[in-house]
Amino acid sequence: MKKSIKKIVSLTKRKGFVFPSSMIYGGFSSTYDFGPRGVMLKNKLKDSWWKEMTRRQSDVVGLDSSIIMNPDIWRASGHLSKGFADKLSECKECHKRFKDLEEDGESIKKCPECGGKLMEPRDFNLMMKTFVGPVESEAATAYLRAETCQGIFVNFKNVMDSMRVDLPFGIAQIGKSFRNEITPGNFIFRMREFEQMEMQWFCKQKEADDFFEKWLKRRFEWYERMGIDMSKLRKNEIGEKERAHYAQRQVDIEYEFPFGWGEIEGIHNRGDWDLSNHSEHGEEDFSVDGDYPWVIETSVGVERCFLAFLVDSYDELEEGRSSDADKKETVLRLHRKLSPTQVAVFPLIKKEEDLVKKAEKIFDDLKVDFDAIYDETGSIGKRYRRQDEVGTPLCVTVDFDSLEDDSVTLRERDSMDQIRVDIDDLKNVVDQFLKGADFHSLGEKV
Numbered sequence: 001m002k003k004s005i006k007k008i009v010s011l012t013k014r015k016g017f018v019f020p021s022s023m024i025y026g027g028f029s030s031t032y033d034f035g036p037r038g039v040m041l042k043n044k045l046k047d048s049w050w051k052e053m054t055r056r057q058s059d060v061v062g063l064d065s066s067i068i069m070n071p072d073i074w075r076a077s078g079h080l081s082k083g084f085a086d087k088l089s090e091c092k093e094c095h096k097r098f099k100d101l102e103e104d105g106e107s108i109k110k111c112p113e114c115g116g117k118l119m120e121p122r123d124f125n126l127m128m129k130t131f132v133g134p135v136e137s138e139a140a141t142a143y144l145r146a147e148t149c150q151g152i153f154v155n156f157k158n159v160m161d162s163m164r165v166d167l168p169f170g171i172a173q174i175g176k177s178f179r180n181e182i183t184p185g186n187f188i189f190r191m192r193e194f195e196q197m198e199m200q201w202f203c204k205q206k207e208a209d210d211f212f213e214k215w216l217k218r219r220f221e222w223y224e225r226m227g228i229d230m231s232k233l234r235k236n237e238i239g240e241k242e243r244a245h246y247a248q249r250q251v252d253i254e255y256e257f258p259f260g261w262g263e264i265e266g267i268h269n270r271g272d273w274d275l276s277n278h279s280e281h282g283e284e285d286f287s288v289d290g291d292y293p294w295v296i297e298t299s300v301g302v303e304r305c306f307l308a309f310l311v312d313s314y315d316e317l318e319e320g321r322s323s324d325a326d327k328k329e330t331v332l333r334l335h336r337k338l339s340p341t342q343v344a345v346f347p348l349i350k351k352e353e354d355l356v357k358k359a360e361k362i363f364d365d366l367k368v369d370f371d372a373i374y375d376e377t378g379s380i381g382k383r384y385r386r387q388d389e390v391g392t393p394l395c396v397t398v399d400f401d402s403l404e405d406d407s408v409t410l411r412e413r414d415s416m417d418q419i420r421v422d423i424d425d426l427k428n429v430v431d432q433f434l435k436g437a438d439f440h441s442l443g444e445k446v
């Protein structure tokens, strides 16, 4: 089975995970909307990261800072100067801009699109501009944040003072970032509006190397725990020349996508770059005991992570595996903590009122605590396949025996095994399973 982005794009659109944005107006510049299943998966991904970074670590606290901040922040951080710019040549005719255009080591002078004359390359900043207030003047210019972490740095002292934390400690944040990428693409891999999950760890300079290793290791452990195929994950130590302007050391965590290896997360040693610059340009001194803390950062893109988990869990079975399967089946083998829907409930036969009533009651009860769905159309085999395709790990079937003995059949997605469970115990069983219990230990095999 060959995985391709085309297959993922088709599945995610068909099943309500991801839609190209502004579709009825012809789309809009590599932006995407996340549909009902997409937002559920995204939320679970963010929830898992948040718990991993803040709950498991007693010394990491959270923050939600604003997207539009004082532009001086971006001057101090280096984003408005050389640090966050690409060299681009603009066409005099069609005004399109192009990156790195060379042929045989020579710069190309003609526009590859319209043949017009290209101007000399100049810096093009990736930060998105906007105006704050009623006047569109230079003085009113502000920027949409290009990374969430600057909001963390400028709140360093607020957090320290209000939370009574001391070095070493971390601040975690999830939120939107914007970059006017020159060449967005590969579906949701590179977009102009995306979400980041970032954690800044503040420590003494002499501890920075050790903490770098520690966080790198922890981040790998998270991917492993969330069920990703570890042979598809690698570390890429970034050389000095390619590193971001602030980085003392940078290791990218890369996933092998169908289009090749791509960065999903960066672990950075930012030194004292940010805190010292904000101390110099802002009105607060961020030094602690006379020195600026050093920062180890873990920074992951929600959508890139989302794509990696989707690609990783995508599976196709050529033969079909249900008795009435007539064509290729798709199964999303998502980790049970990530599946958009956790449990589906079916009455065996739609026309049997007693079965329907009982199934509806079970569904009403389950949906209070879980992401549950009810489905009564089509054969049971078809309904299983429908859920397999969107990654639902458990399906409950109410059959004629259920009317007699108040038990139901619970079927697990990956093994397709079935167990019999008392209705009274069903919530507990689903809960145990989602917490990681072995399916077969939860009931008698049918």
Ligand code: ATP
Pocket (backbone or CB within 6 Å): 147, 179, 181, 188, 189, 190, 191, 192, 193, 194, 195, 196, 263, 264, 265, 266, 299, 300, 301, 302, 303, 304, 305
């Ligand atoms: P790239 O080299 O691919 O442009 P980067 O090194 O600039 O990425 P960072 O600044 O380290 O990325 O951002 C941290 C994380 O944010 C990345 O690992 C990625 O997951 C995510 N990210 C960055 N840019 C984008 C984008 N344009 N679209 C989606 N996610 C992004």
